[in-house]
Amino acid sequence: MLYNLIKSKREAGILKTPKTITVLIILYVLGIIVRVTTPSGFPFRSASILVFSTAVLYWALSIKARITHCRQRRLLIGIAAMILLLHILQLVRYYFAPDASAASRYLWYLYYVPMIIAPVLGIWASVQIGKPDDEKIQKGWLALAVPAVLLIIAALTNDFHEKMFSFAPHFTDWDDQYTRGGVYFFIAIWCYTLPVVGLVIALLKCSVAYSKRRTPVPVIIVVTGFVLMLVFHGSTSRGRKIFGTEILTFQMIWNIMHVCFWESIIMIGLIPSNNDYLSVFENSSVRVQILDVDGNAVVSASGAREVPANIRKRTGTFSAVYNDTFKLFGKRIEGGYIYWQEDIRELIRINDELEEAGKRLLEENTLLAQENELRAQQASIETYSRLYDEIASAVRNESTSLKELIGRAERLEGDDLREAVCNMAVLTAYIKRYANLMLLRQNDPLIPVQDLHLAIKESLEYARLSGVLGDVAVITKDDLSRIEAVSYKYAAEDILAAYELFEEVLEKGYGIIAALMVWIEAGGALGLRMELSRRDSADENDWLILENGIREYAIRTGDYRLLTMDIPDKGTVVIHSFFTDDKAFGKGES
Numbered sequence: 001m002l003y004n005l006i007k008s009k010r011e012a013g014i015l016k017t018p019k020t021i022t023v024l025i026i027l028y029v030l031g032i033i034v035r036v037t038t039p040s041g042f043p044f045r046s047a048s049i050l051v052f053s054t055a056v057l058y059w060a061l062s063i064k065a066r067i068t069h070c071r072q073r074r075l076l077i078g079i080a081a082m083i084l085l086l087h088i089l090q091l092v093r094y095y096f097a098p099d100a101s102a103a104s105r106y107l108w109y110l111y112y113v114p115m116i117i118a119p120v121l122g123i124w125a126s127v128q129i130g131k132p133d134d135e136k137i138q139k140g141w142l143a144l145a146v147p148a149v150l151l152i153i154a155a156l157t158n159d160f161h162e163k164m165f166s167f168a169p170h171f172t173d174w175d176d177q178y179t180r181g182g183v184y185f186f187i188a189i190w191c192y193t194l195p196v197v198g199l200v201i202a203l204l205k206c207s208v209a210y211s212k213r214r215t216p217v218p219v220i221i222v223v224t225g226f227v228l229m230l231v232f233h234g235s236t237s238r239g240r241k242i243f244g245t246e247i248l249t250f251q252m253i254w255n256i257m258h259v260c261f262w263e264s265i266i267m268i269g270l271i272p273s274n275n276d277y278l279s280v281f282e283n284s285s286v287r288v289q290i291l292d293v294d295g296n297a298v299v300s301a302s303g304a305r306e307v308p309a310n311i312r313k314r315t316g317t318f319s320a321v322y323n324d325t326f327k328l329f330g331k332r333i334e335g336g337y338i339y340w341q342e343d344i345r346e347l348i349r350i351n352d353e354l355e356e357a358g359k360r361l362l363e364e365n366t367l368l369a370q371e372n373e374l375r376a377q378q379a380s381i382e383t384y385s386r387l388y389d390e391i392a393s394a395v396r397n398e399s400t401s402l403k404e405l406i407g408r409a410e411r412l413e414g415d416d417l418r419e420a421v422c423n424m425a426v427l428t429a430y431i432k433r434y435a436n437l438m439l440l441r442q443n444d445p446l447i448p449v450q451d452l453h454l455a456i457k458e459s460l461e462y463a464r465l466s467g468v469l470g471d472v473a474v475i476t477k478d479d480l481s482r483i484e485a486v487s488y489k490y491a492a493e494d495i496l497a498a499y500e501l502f503e504e505v506l507e508k509g510y511g512i513i514a515a516l517m518v519w520i521e522a523g524g525a526l527g528l529r530m531e532l533s534r535r536d537s538a539d540e541n542d543w544l545i546l547e548n549g550i551r552e553y554a555i556r557t558g559d560y561r562l563l564t565m566d567i568p569d570k571g572t573v574v575i576h577s578f579f580t581d582d583k584a585f586g587k588g589e590s
Contacts, residue, residue, distance in 0.1 A: 020062050021263060027055035028256055036247055046091055052255050053087045056080050059259050070133050072271055075125040076262055082114035082121070083255050089114075090251060100175055105159070111251070112155040112187055118258060119194030120144050125262070126201040129270050144194075151190060154183045195222060195261070202270055218264040225257025288340040290333075298336065307339050391435045398503075402427045422466035423510060429462045430503045437499065441492035449474060449522045450486040452495050456502050456518055463506060463516070467535075470516035476523035485522045494579035498528045501553070501563070501577055505530055508549045512538040526579045534571040547573060 031051035038047070060080035067073040093107035127141050158164040159171075164183035167174040199222050229250055265271055289307060290299045297306075307328070327342045392399070402424055409420045433455035440447050453474055460470040476485045502518065509516070514535040521527030534543050547567065554563040563577040 020059070020066075021267070024055050024059060024259065024263070027051055027058065031055070031252070032247060046095060048252075049087050049090055052252055053084055056083045056087070056255060056259060059263070060084075066266070067271060069128065069271065071137075072125050072128050075121050075128070076271075078121045079118050079125070079258055079262065082118040083258060086111060086114045086251055087255070100173070102159075102171075105171070105174060106156070109156050109158055113152055115191050115254065116148050116151050116155075116187060119191060119198070120148050122198040122258070122262075123194055123201070125271075126198040126205075129202055129205045129265075147190075151183070151187055155187065158183070192226065195258075199261070202265055205270065217268060218261050221257060221260045221264055225253060225261070228253045229257070287342070288338065290336060290338050292336040295337075391438050394438065395431045395434055398427050398431050398507075401507075402431070419466060419511075422462070425462040425465060426459060426506065426510070429459045430499075433458060434496070434499060434503075437492070437496055441496070445492055446489035447492045447495045448487055448489050449495075449520060449526070452498055453486055453520055455499050456520070459503065459506060460516065460518070463510075466510070468506075468510075468513055468516055470518065472518040472520065474520045474522055476521065488522045490522075490526045490579070494526050497579050498526065498577070501528060501575075502530065504553050505532065505550060505575065508553075509546050511535075512542050512546055528575075528577045528579070530575045532573040532575070540570060543570065550575060 028051075031048045034051055035048035057080070060077050063073060063076045063080065067076060089107055089110050093104050097104040097107055123144060124137050124141060127137055128135075154161075155164055163181045164187070165174075165178045166181055167178050199218060202218065228248070262271075288301045289297050291307070292298050307330075327344050328339060329342070330337060330339045405420050405424045405427070409417060409424070412420055437447060437451060437455065440451060453472060456472045460468070460472060463470060474485045498520070506513075506516065509532060512535060513532050515531075515533040517531045519529040521529065532546075547565070550565055550573070554565065563575065566574040566576070568574065
């Protein structure tokens, strides 16, 4: 059954496009010969129309067997149906309807129904090129049906308005004496323009090099068809005669152009088809065989080994390995069996190599993991080394002062020694807290106000040892609690700058300041407000040096912060500094 099916399709020429073209050419040439050789007026002259109709019918059947795209297959069969309808209308008009009758005239009008519909179907088929079978035609293209219906209505109602053909009164000698009107020219533009648009759409979708090299074929067919239709289109409904013989009619040329155009589109590969499936199968590198129900080979690919007799005709899907070198797969299909073989010698060799390579890779991966771990440790060490260098550079002045105090403390006694130790405690607290803030910046560019508060608080606690009274508080202009305020985060650079300013004031005023009150403004712009009071033991000159030192600091750091200093009296200084004009970055966890 399977063998006969494949053989019949192969012999019928349905599976091969070149044979389909050959059959179409033979039928078209035969139709022309029949038309030319048959005596004028002889009824058998209509046989030419029957031959052309046979060619279209054959092409439609081949489309049904070859085209795999369901939507395009239906559209192409629809075009073939329109061509057949046109020839049927010709036969009915000339051999069944009385000459010059109203029925004959309406059959003439009906010619334009398939001639208007076929180009629309062609446009839709062109649009579907390269698209999935389940994708619908876009509504914009479907809208072409509206003007098509209007043109058909205008053609069929010509007797009422005579805008397509205008006749003498009472339709006298209407078959020979008429003039063409505006509707006719609209229909002519429609019939000539839409095939060109379909051709352009098809060529624009051509992206494969094989198809691009053959795009002149459909172009030549369309151009030639248009030229012939213009040449053989007579001044009336009768076609143009050459040497007294009407070789072709307009309808026949229209038939040939549409069929050959779409067949050329199939040939160059723009419309998927199952052409030459058997040749592809036979030349395939896959070792496959198709057997009939009796176990006889129907089709074999090159290089396919004979299926062992004990495995043939096995039901169901199976796989088996024989000779330790081949793996055989089989499946029961309609009308027979299909077997395909896989040479597994190369696969076995590759598996062995992969196993060996896997062992080597395992060893290499272990070494790479250790190497990556060492690199990560080295990168971490380098990162922290750079950070420690940066911290050392930032507190270099304080470190230098601390070393000097330690060296001088060895020679001091009593209150002087106590004063030096208290000063060293303040410097040590600053170095520790400043380094802590820089470490926090390493993990997060935003630092909560709470860390600044703790740093200043610890420095003030050590300063209290030397008699400096002081405290620090977090305030806000918004309706926030203290817990909410200290949880606000600011850029680490601003937090560090605020702590640097505090330390600058504390160091310059050491031994001069009796009290230092600090307020940290949070919730909006980050601010630092400090109120200083002078010791009784400090003279006005010492206090003036402190004021000038703070002014110099304000000038030196004024490029990135706003610092103001108020002097209500000679014993009090109020310093107010803003470190950012931006709002807080948000709340951290309290």
